[in-house]
Amino acid sequence: MTVSLPTTGEAPLVVQGRSGGLREVAGRRFLLSLLVRKELRVRYRASVLGLGWSYVKPAVQFGVYFVGLGLVLRQNAIGDYAVYLFGGLVVMTVFGEAVGNATRSVVANADLVRKIYLPRELFPVSSLCVAGVHLGPQLLVLVIGALVAGWSPDPVGLLALLGALVLVGVLALGLGLLLAAVNVLFRDVENVVDLVLMVVVWTSPVLYPWQRVADLLGHGSTLLAIYQSNPLTVAVELVHRGTWAHASPGNAAALPGDLGVRVASSFAIALALLALGQWVFRSLSGRFAQEL
Amino acid sequence: MVAPVSAVELDGISKHFSLRHTHSLKESVVWALQGRARRDEFTALHPVELTIGRGESVALLGRNGSGKSTLLKLVAGVMAPDTGEVRVRGRLAGLLEVGAGFHPDLTGRENVYLNASILGVERARIEERFDDIVAFADIGPFLDTQVRFYSSGMFLRLAFAVAVHTEPDVFLVDEILAVGDEAFRAKCLDRIELLRAQGRTLVVVSHDLPLVERLCDRGVVLDRGHLVADAPIGAAVAAMRVAG
Ligand SMILES: Nc1ncnc2c1ncn2[C@@H]1O[C@H](COP(=O)(O)OP(=O)(O)OP(=O)(O)O)[C@@H](O)[C@H]1O
Ligand SMILES: [Mg+2]
Numbered sequence: 001m002t003v004s005l006p007t008t009g010e011a012p013l014v015v016q017g018r019s020g021g022l023r024e025v026a027g028r029r030f031l032l033s034l035l036v037r038k039e040l041r042v043r044y045r046a047s048v049l050g051l052g053w054s055y056v057k058p059a060v061q062f063g064v065y066f067v068g069l070g071l072v073l074r075q076n077a078i079g080d081y082a083v084y085l086f087g088g089l090v091v092m093t094v095f096g097e098a099v100g101n102a103t104r105s106v107v108a109n110a111d112l113v114r115k116i117y118l119p120r121e122l123f124p125v126s127s128l129c130v131a132g133v134h135l136g137p138q139l140l141v142l143v144i145g146a147l148v149a150g151w152s153p154d155p156v157g158l159l160a161l162l163g164a165l166v167l168v169g170v171l172a173l174g175l176g177l178l179l180a181a182v183n184v185l186f187r188d189v190e191n192v193v194d195l196v197l198m199v200v201v202w203t204s205p206v207l208y209p210w211q212r213v214a215d216l217l218g219h220g221s222t223l224l225a226i227y228q229s230n231p232l233t234v235a236v237e238l239v240h241r242g243t244w245a246h247a248s249p250g251n252a253a254a255l256p257g258d259l260g261v262r263v264a265s266s267f268a269i270a271l272a273l274l275a276l277g278q279w280v281f282r283s284l285s286g287r288f289a290q291e292l
Numbered sequence: 293m294v295a296p297v298s299a300v301e302l303d304g305i306s307k308h309f310s311l312r313h314t315h316s317l318k319e320s321v322v323w324a325l326q327g328r329a330r331r332d333e334f335t336a337l338h339p340v341e342l343t344i345g346r347g348e349s350v351a352l353l354g355r356n357g358s359g360k361s362t363l364l365k366l367v368a369g370v371m372a373p374d375t376g377e378v379r380v381r382g383r384l385a386g387l388l389e390v391g392a393g394f395h396p397d398l399t400g401r402e403n404v405y406l407n408a409s410i411l412g413v414e415r416a417r418i419e420e421r422f423d424d425i426v427a428f429a430d431i432g433p434f435l436d437t438q439v440r441f442y443s444s445g446m447f448l449r450l451a452f453a454v455a456v457h458t459e460p461d462v463f464l465v466d467e468i469l470a471v472g473d474e475a476f477r478a479k480c481l482d483r484i485e486l487l488r489a490q491g492r493t494l495v496v497v498s499h500d501l502p503l504v505e506r507l508c509d510r511g512v513v514l515d516r517g518h519l520v521a522d523a524p525i526g527a528a529v530a531a532m533r534v535a536g
Binding site: 011012013014015016017018028030031034035037038041042045111112114115116117118186188285286287289290 | 298301309318320365366367368369370371372373377378379380381382384386388389391392393394395396397398402405406409410414415461
């Protein structure tokens, strides 16, 4: 076997079937955009309103909370409850959609995976992008709702909001890569994920204030520390800091302290998960075509 | 001949499949408790050494299940080999299965973009080539229909049209010409000969011996995953005929 040296003007020999990972995905943005459009097309097939539904649903949801919980039930443990609740739900919805769909993404695209080469990371990444497309309308509703409730935006708050989105994105991508790869071998994974996503809304202060958990677990306890270092909890609190905290005077004081430290540790966790997810995905991706 | 530039190098590649009997955790656990083997190992391809020079056109021959399609999938990078390495020079396009790279829920038009983009063509170039592709495929009013309603011949037309218009340096074809009608088949063969005349590299899998004699100049014969012959096409085809 002769090893041919690259002569001038020759395309180099490239080793096949060795994925360039997320970096290769970054170089194929047009293909990514086609896959995202495909996903949206399939989702809204034969629907008149199409993507418009992603505006209607959060708007109605917010209205129900505002009227039902704020005006009818008059729950008063948390001021501006609709903004508080909706802000947390935005995080949970986008996380749930991204992770849930990413987990199924490789199996759902079995036809492509089995028959043709393309960087397989594209599938979980496009699930994340689709979740991002659906995030837009929810953010719009959140911002309008918060403004109606009396929100005055501040620079630190906007930064917190942006930080929350990036944190959720990195976290969802890492988990999505990991779960998508394992789901090819064990389809049970997607059901486990659905189950966990159902529970996850209760493990962060979305529906209730964090003080309730502190009272239950004990201030300064290890369990509370674990609860508070959950990156999703941190993301929810960042959104609260971004919008709800400045909706009424006094709200800000109800937020837990030491958010800065926990933001740093959450990003560390999310990035570590991303590295792990990429590694697992890459190690298993050579087997996708034959397992599907 | 001066030292030819290689287009495809197979360096000791082999492929095993584990025939898994189960796809769920529950079944796995039950089987493990019962002490049953969860998988049978099967070697589809024993280590293969093969170098294909640029501009060569090679036929892969062999009986059903001899590993031809597996070999092409390894070359295309669809699957990763268990040992060894495949190296390819330049852009590769493969027609490995009818409808590969097409999404049933998208229209023919959208699939042209998707498929060409998967094959690594930039957007501007696809737009430039779009009319040629459609003209070649000649599927008329079905262009804006979801491809799930296509016949296999129409699939082939569109897939072939996209693949040849991406101007691949290495072109892989796996038996798929069988589903085209006579006229389209003739058109495809003309195209393939044109690619060959342009000095592109071809690897063709087919059971149609007269066809490969016409298209190829070298024949490689596989038998149960072993490479058993590598000769000028005439000799390779003769060997196949004898083996029957
Ligand atoms: N994903 C897979 N899992 C398990 N076994 C496989 C898989 N793909 C192929 N095989 C096995 O590998 C062997 C070689 O298959 P391959 O498709 O390469 O044959 P072939 O030479 O193309 O045959 P044909 O002429 O019928 O197309 C077959 O025995 C097949 O059952
Ligand atoms: Mg075959």
